[in-house]
Amino acid sequence: HSASDSELTRISQQMEYQIEVNQHRMEVNLQQVEVNNQAMEINNQEMEVNQFDEEDLQLDISLDQEIAAQRYFSSLRSMVREEGRKMKQMVILDLGGEKFVVNRKDLMRFPHSRLGSLMLADTVKEVLKYCDEFTPGDPPEFFFDRNPINFPAILEMHREGVLHISESGCPLVLQKDFAYWNIDELEMEPCCSLKYFPQIDVCQNEKDSDEAARQREAETAEEENFGVSYVGQVRSWLWNTLEYPWTSQFAQFFAFFSLFMVLVSTFTFVLSTMEELQEDENGNVEYPTVLAIINFIDNFVVIFFSIEYVLRLIVAPVKLKFMKGTMNMIDLLAIIPFYLSIILEGLEDFQIIGKASKMIRLIRVMRILRIFKLVRHFAGLQSLFITLQQAYQEMGLLLFLVGIAILTYSSLVYFAEKDVSEEFNCTKFYGNVELTWREKVQDPCYGWTFVEAFWWGLMTLTTVGYDLNPKTLLGKMIGGMCALSGIFILTLPIPIVVNSFATYYKNRLWRTEVEIRKREKTQEQAEELIQIQKLLLLKTMAMPGGLNSSIFAKIPPSPNSYLKLKTSISFTQSEESSTA
Numbered sequence: 001h002s003a004s005d006s007e008l009t010r011i012s013q014q015m016e017y018q019i020e021v022n023q024h025r026m027e028v029n030l031q032q033v034e035v036n037n038q039a040m041e042i043n044n045q046e047m048e049v050n051q052f053d054e055e056d057l058q059l060d061i062s063l064d065q066e067i068a069a070q071r072y073f074s075s076l077r078s079m080v081r082e083e084g085r086k087m088k089q090m091v092i093l094d095l096g097g098e099k100f101v102v103n104r105k106d107l108m109r110f111p112h113s114r115l116g117s118l119m120l121a122d123t124v125k126e127v128l129k130y131c132d133e134f135t136p137g138d139p140p141e142f143f144f145d146r147n148p149i150n151f152p153a154i155l156e157m158h159r160e161g162v163l164h165i166s167e168s169g170c171p172l173v174l175q176k177d178f179a180y181w182n183i184d185e186l187e188m189e190p191c192c193s194l195k196y197f198p199q200i201d202v203c204q205n206e207k208d209s210d211e212a213a214r215q216r217e218a219e220t221a222e223e224e225n226f227g228v229s230y231v232g233q234v235r236s237w238l239w240n241t242l243e244y245p246w247t248s249q250f251a252q253f254f255a256f257f258s259l260f261m262v263l264v265s266t267f268t269f270v271l272s273t274m275e276e277l278q279e280d281e282n283g284n285v286e287y288p289t290v291l292a293i294i295n296f297i298d299n300f301v302v303i304f305f306s307i308e309y310v311l312r313l314i315v316a317p318v319k320l321k322f323m324k325g326t327m328n329m330i331d332l333l334a335i336i337p338f339y340l341s342i343i344l345e346g347l348e349d350f351q352i353i354g355k356a357s358k359m360i361r362l363i364r365v366m367r368i369l370r371i372f373k374l375v376r377h378f379a380g381l382q383s384l385f386i387t388l389q390q391a392y393q394e395m396g397l398l399l400f401l402v403g404i405a406i407l408t409y410s411s412l413v414y415f416a417e418k419d420v421s422e423e424f425n426c427t428k429f430y431g432n433v434e435l436t437w438r439e440k441v442q443d444p445c446y447g448w449t450f451v452e453a454f455w456w457g458l459m460t461l462t463t464v465g466y467d468l469n470p471k472t473l474l475g476k477m478i479g480g481m482c483a484l485s486g487i488f489i490l491t492l493p494i495p496i497v498v499n500s501f502a503t504y505y506k507n508r509l510w511r512t513e514v515e516i517r518k519r520e521k522t523q524e525q526a527e528e529l530i531q532i533q534k535l536l537l538l539k540t541m542a543m544p545g546g547l548n549s550s551i552f553a554k555i556p557p558s559p560n561s562y563l564k565l566k567t568s569i570s571f572t573q574s575e576e577s578s579t580a
Contacts (some may be wrong), residue, residue: 054544091119092141093155095148101139106158114182115158118142153378163188171199172207206507223317238315242308246519258308262373265301268294269367298367302338305370309335330372337366387507391501398493404460405489409482410450416475417448461486 091107093100107115118130127134129258133143149169154177157163165174165188174196178185188196219553240247245255264403271277272294276286309331316322323329375382388395448456452468459466459481470476530534 049143067084083453090139092139094141094143095146095151096144098148099141100148100151100155102155102158109158109161110183112182113158114180115154117182146177148181150174154181154183157183157187162445163192165192165196167195170203171196172203175200202503202507206511210511223321226317235315238311239317242312242315246523257376258304261301261304262370264297265367265370268297268301272298298338298356301370302335305331305335305373325374327376330369330375331333333366334370337369384505384513386504388501391504394493394496394501397496398490401489401493405485406454408463409478409485410454412478413456413470413475414450414453415481416447416472416478417453417470457482462490463487 089104090101091104093102104119107119110116111120114130118127121127121130123328124134127142131142132145135141135143150165150173153163153165153174163183175185185196226236226239241251241254247253258481272291277291278295309328312328313319313322323332375385425560449469456466456468463483463486470479
């Protein structure tokens with residue numbers, strides 16, 4: 001109230017100005033709201049357009065990939081045509097998830113390889129011909145569904161131009177990788193070829209042997225299926241007991257007893273050759289009791305071997321195949337001399353008694369064949385004979401060299417020692433008929449035969465020695481050369497034979513060890529399968545309406561059935577626990 005009129009006027013003017021400013025701000029805000037609404041409408045329209053564009057993009061994605069691939073290949077062709085310009089573009093090779101970044105120029109160093117042909121491909125169809133998947137881009141990526149363990153050697157060949165390999169890995173797998181990448185294995189460097197090609201032969205032989213062994217096992221299993229009848233079960237039990245010692249404890253006991261009989265038979269044979277146990281001119285023996293015991297033991301052993309052979313022949317699935325077996329033929333030859341000697345001793349009343357007695361002594365010597373029955377009981381001896389069969393080339397090489405050397409030196413020494421020198425007076429030599437052969441060959445007048453020269457060459461080349469010695473200077477020189485060359489001929493090839501033999505023998509022992517482990521594992525699974533079947537049977541009897549016993553008829557006794565039964569047991573136990 002105390003304010004003057006001028007102050008009131010000023011205050012009213014300020015208020016009017018403030019009102020006008022607020023009104024102007026409201027108008028600006030309204031305009032901003034309208035602009036925002038228009039922007040939202042534009043955004044909605046753009047979203048609708050983008051949605052339509054995404055649908056068009058999904059429909060035309062293959063076309064876009066083709067266009068991108070064509071752009072990549074056009075740039076690639078342009079780079080290839082530009083000679084003299086260093087190509088620095090890289091590509092990515094994905095092998096089973098492991099990626100390798102490589103220069104394209106390195107891969108094109110071998111245009112006939114798979115990678116070289118891939119770099120020269122012009123279309124997607126050609127690219128997919130050499131790889132499994134392809135992603136264009138910068139850099140492009142090629143996918144191969146392969147194991148990358150041997151790929152570094154392939155990649156190093158494209159980078160350096162030489163092919164080297166590492167010692168790790170299987171040579172057969174590496175050979176397949178060479179074939180896949182279209183790499184000639186003959187381009188390998190000599191330092192690696194010396195290891196690669198022998199290993200290929202060894203691995204291929206082992207693979208072929210393993211496949212042949214599996215085929216034989218399958219054929220044997222089919223032949224030894226005697227059926228489910230009572231006679232078939234008895235026959236199967238006898239066959240397993242006599243042929244496979246690992247099938248039961250009784251079979252093991254029988255195998256050890258048979259081995260003991262072989263050792264006893266060999267001991268009695270050696271003991272019977274002693275002079276104290278031989279008959280004199282009057283038919284008397286110094287120790288008749290000991291001789292009677294030896295004969296009794298020998299007769300018992302032969303009867304045991306005869307019963308064993310007859311039983312095995314009766315229960316054999318294929319009689320002809322059984323008789324043609326090498327070990328079975330040895331068993332037959334071990335017992336035949338006994339019966340032949342009995343037959344020939346019964347001919348004492350005939351006029352051929354003199355010849356019969358000599359034949360009896362010869363036949364009795366054949367009893368030593370029983371020692372070969374040990375091969376049946378020792379896997380190491382079996383591996384030894386199989387190794388000798390596989391190493392026949394190396395053994396043949398050694399025998400061939402020895403035969404040529406013997407024939408050569410025998411011919412030379414024969415012509416050197418055949419003619420008697422004229423300076424010797426040989427009248428007394430030819431007229432003396434009382435000289436022994438040893439005295440004759442020491443005389444300078446003795447003329448060699450070619451058979452004696454051949455025998456001398458064999459004994460000299462093997463550094464054994466012989467009573468027949470050269471007398472002339474030329475013959476002595478030939479003899480010295482024969483002895484020296486024999487050392488080299490027998491020494492140089494022996495490492496080759498020994499290394500080959502050791503390799504074959506080691507592989508055979510490992511194969512036998514693996515077979516034994518597989519056999520033990522199969523036996524354990526069979527025993528556990530029996531326990532599982534018993535458990536299922538008890539559950540069937542204890543739970544009416546539960547697990548049906550017909551499951552045993554549906555599941556055969558095999559490793560697969562073992563897993564099925566074990567799975568069913570676990571499933572049943574889980575159901576019982578969940579129900580509880």
